[in-house]
Amino acid sequence: MPSASAPTETPGASTDLLPVPDYVAALEDKLALYLEPAQVALVRRAFRVADAAHAGQTRKSGEPYITHPVAVAGILADLRMDAEALCAAILHDALEDTALPRETIEAEFGAAVGELVDGVTKLDKLKFRDRQEAAAESFRKMLMAMARDLRVILIKLSDRLHNMRTLDSMAVEARRRIARETLEIYAPIAQRLGMNRVRSELQDLGFRALYPYRYAVIAKRIRAQPVMRREAMTKIEAQLAQQLTDEGLPHRLVGRVKAPWSIYTKMRQENKSFAQVMDVIGFRVVVQTVPQCYHALGAAHALYKPLDGRFRDFIAIPKANGYQSLHTVLFGPYGAPIEVQVRTEEMDLIAERGIAAHWAYKDGSEGPNSAQSRAHAWVTGLIEAQQAAGSSLEFLDNVRVDLFPDEVYLFSPRGDIFALPRNSTALDFAYAVHTDVGNHAVAARIDRKLAPLRSAMVSGQTIEIITAPSAAPQPGWLEFVASSKARTAIRAQLKQLEHEDAVELGHRMLDRALEALDQSFDRVPPARIEQFLAEQRYERIEALLADIALGNRVPAQVAQALSEDGRSDPGHAPREKILITGRERAVVSFAACCRPIPGDEIMGYHSAGKGVVVHRLECPNIVEFRKSPERWVAIDWDREVQGDYRVNLRIEVLNKPGVLAQVAAAVADSESNIDSVEYLDRDVNASVMEFGIEVKGRRHLADVIRRIRRLRVVSGVQRL
Structure with a gap:
């Protein structure tokens, strides 16, 4: 030092x-x-x-x-x-x-x-x-x-x-x-x-x-342990000490007393009573060397039979915080389980003091597996996470996820060990291997068997991730990942994809606005673009284009500012409409008031912060939008449109048993998904239901309606 x-x-x-x-x-x-x-x-x-x-x-x-x-x-x-x-x-x-x-x-x-x-x-x-x-x-x-x-x-x-x-x-x-x-x-x-x-x-x-009252009750119960329990602990401790001595093992044996918080959390998490939690006797055996740890474990197993599946070797596979010890549970002579931890003096010191046990100034100076090196690696991972997080509150939520090291230990096909939080999935493992592996993951092989990315992991499994260059993170992934690294990486990638969509759409919208002025983006002098960016405090042209797509800038106004004379020709309109494919979901949304689907005649309304909101031309709200013509966007469907689109149907049916099942079966037969069902009206003879379904376009919707109308229990179908 x-x-x-x-x-x-x-x-x-x-x-x-x-x-x-x-x-x-x-x-x-x-x-x-x-x-x-x-x-x-x-x-x-x-x-x-x-x-x-x-x-x-x-x-x-x-x-x-x-x-x-x-x-x-x-x-x-x-x-x-x-x-x-x-x-x-x-x-x-x-x-x-x-x-x-x-x-x-x-x-x-x-x-x-x-x-x-x-x-x-x-x-x-x-x-x-x-x-x-x-x-x-x-x-x-x-x-x-x-x-x-x-x-x-x-x-x-x-x-x-x-x-x-x-x-x-x-x-x-x-x-x-x-x-x-x-x-x-x-x-x-x-x-x-x-x-x-x-x-x-x-x-x-x-x-x-x-929780002062809960604490007081549990602390009082701990102090009032029955005499029989204290006698049992004394006898077991004496027998265990004698066994270790007979084996020639110099040791230090310590009886472990549970703290009120650990008792409280165990009662809550495992739904146990106070008596059940306290009916566990714990000892710590401290020896000099690692071989003596395994020798002492054998001595304990020779004295009392171990419970199956309750042995953990944290010496061979240390916890993420550097903790090392052997854990076993024995079947005691008084019917109570006996928890035994075996470790060396150095492991005991590190378990108590962690990174403060052997202080060193330089990273890794105590070896790659020391508690301090592991702490540096953890902090480095958090730094990467905070750089990708959108806000301090989001970052703090991610850290909370990562702070509870109840882990599963997994193996890569090459034998590398990965420690992940409890409830981790194959996708968490993919991101633990590398961010790029996670971003392009499509499936996993768990112990050589094909499995989906949302499969939960169990300690000891060998995981192989299958990737594809075209694969990309999906918003639904956030629902089943458990690690902060995976959550942060997915959010960062989704934001990047949204930004790319916005830049592309903003470019098309600005091009159309410049066409109305007999201009094009390619003919605008670079010096004029740089001047405009400086005046509006944009660092890059991509930021301006994204703002246009998100509705924060009106493309016609930007086009006028960039054009040579800055004057528009009212009689000149864009020669082409902007074609949408359905992939632009980050910056193009579909109005809930009219539910447009591919095949409908549509228009776009440029809404600040939301991007382009697509409406059907027959939407009743169009009249209101006509008051702001500068925010109209001429759009149409691309020849190849992707995705499913929500549409609402009003269905009148006879009030008979099994009607709902018949309608649902007809929708399913037409390969459409049902999002929601709601009864709008109901009497003795008839009922009116509103179905929210997903379709590919107008032809698909027509097929769904035909199948529903063929049902004898249906008296009418109407698109809302």
């Missing part, structure tokens, strides 16, 4: 010899156990600077505000963090809550400390519409700082932990909001980084603040 020695001359050096409060002295006693004296002096000087900056400020509890950052540094000292992280912890609220500038911090303690302090500083809430958006953007900013230095999140977690320990002084609503955020974001982050000790305390404190 590099040494951070104190500068020879600093503004605060003369105050370093003054006495410090007891809580600072206690912190220095902790630091003296592992830091050099010069580094302890540097931390003391950080206290002097922060104490002066926070002078006169108090917490809700009435204590001097400086007690909070010092307590945060104390939590980091328990994790044996370096002097720079400790100085940043003591100064972490200075930029946000005092007049102390970042330049002063960097001059006193170096650029690294200034970067850390800035990384945990929240953004100004006045920049955002509400607290939720401000919190999301502050989290996004913190993530960017994490990518540069993982110590940012360690400081933030320690800050949150001390705030949770002192939450009682806050108002009820504030307590609930902070507790919910802790349970949804910060505790899962601690777990994702392997910091189980911090995670456990955050969860229990959050549970107590969010």
Whole structure:
């Protein structure tokens, strides 16, 4: 670990010899156990600077505000963090809550400390519409700082932990909001980084603040464990220790006590009673080497029979956060299952402290499979996700999906291991392999058997993804993917496809508008185009064309601005209509008031933000649209039209049993899908129903109507 020695001359050096409060002295006693004296002096000087900056400020509890950052540094000292992280912890609220500038911090303690302090500083809430958006953007900013230095999140977690320990002084609503955020974001982050000790305390404190009555009931039940249970645990522990000793295994055996939050979540998720959850005895066996882990597992299985299917080897296949251990469940002598975890001392340290277990400054300095390297890989993945996310709130939702590492472990045909969230599908696996593989996926082979992309995965399966160059993401994919990487990549690709559609349609619309002026886009001088783009603040011509398609710019007005003389010829109309194929669904929509389908005579209305809305010429709303002729778009159907189009039918039938089934069968026989059915009127003899169906065009619709009219129970069919 590099040494951070104190500068020879600093503004605060003369105050370093003054006495410090007891809580600072206690912190220095902790630091003296592992830091050099010069580094302890540097931390003391950080206290002097922060104490002066926070002078006169108090917490809700009435204590001097400086007690909070010092307590945060104390939590980091328990994790044996370096002097720079400790100085940043003591100064972490200075930029946000005092007049102390970042330049002063960097001059006193170096650029690294200034970067850390800035990384945990929240953004100004006045920049955002509400607290939720401000919190999301502050989290996004913190993530960017994490990518540069993982110590940012360690400081933030320690800050949150001390705030949770002192939450009682806050108002009820504030307590609930902070507790919910802790349970949804910060505790899962601690777990994702392997910091189980911090995670456990955050969860229990959050549970107590969010559901105080539930917490109190469960905590009381835990304290009041029956004497028989305590005796059973003691006997099993003695038998297990004797078995390990007989095998010649030096070990440390620890009985595991369940926390209120873990009991509560297990009761909810598995629909179990308190007695069922507590009727599980847990032990942790800590040995010296990996071979001893498997030896100890064999000894435990020799003592009690293992339950089938309850063994997990997280040593051979570590969890995404670097956690390693052997898990097994044994059938105990008293009828209660016995959960046993076996790990080495190093694995136990990493399980408790995660990335803080062996601190290193450079990425990957502890090896490619270390907890810190895995954390960097995770943060890098989040950075890619946030670049594709449309907003901070969308990004935060994606992170929430990725924060709960209840994983399945899958294999590629080459034997590579992929860890994915629970409920992941073959499509999630495709995106885990590579974004391009996901974007062009069409099917999968699961254990060599062909399967659809929405198939759910089970640990141990081997997955092969089948791709096609012409394949592209579909909006429906978002309904069944489970990983944030897949969700973000699909949304980004859909937005890109929408943009491409908009640019293409906008180009055609501008061409038609220029034709009305006896001009063409190719004949407009490039200098005139560049001038117009600069005047309207467009960086690229594609942005202008997309805006035209989306209705934010009227093509006739843009054409006049680009034409040589800027004057239109009222008697001149575009020579050709814009032909639509049905593939332009991102920028062309079909009006619900008249439900146009291929074969209908149509017109387009240019609506701001919606693009071109297609109406039938016989639509009753056309009269209103005539008031804005500049927004009319001359359109027609292309020779080859794709897709299914919604149309509504009014069907009058006799009121007899089985009528609905007969009509539905007729629609199905004509290869049309039924979207909706609604009874409009019903009496003793007859009923009127409205069917929403999908057709390819007018010929298809005519076939559907003919089949329905042949039914004896049908007295009339009308298109709405």
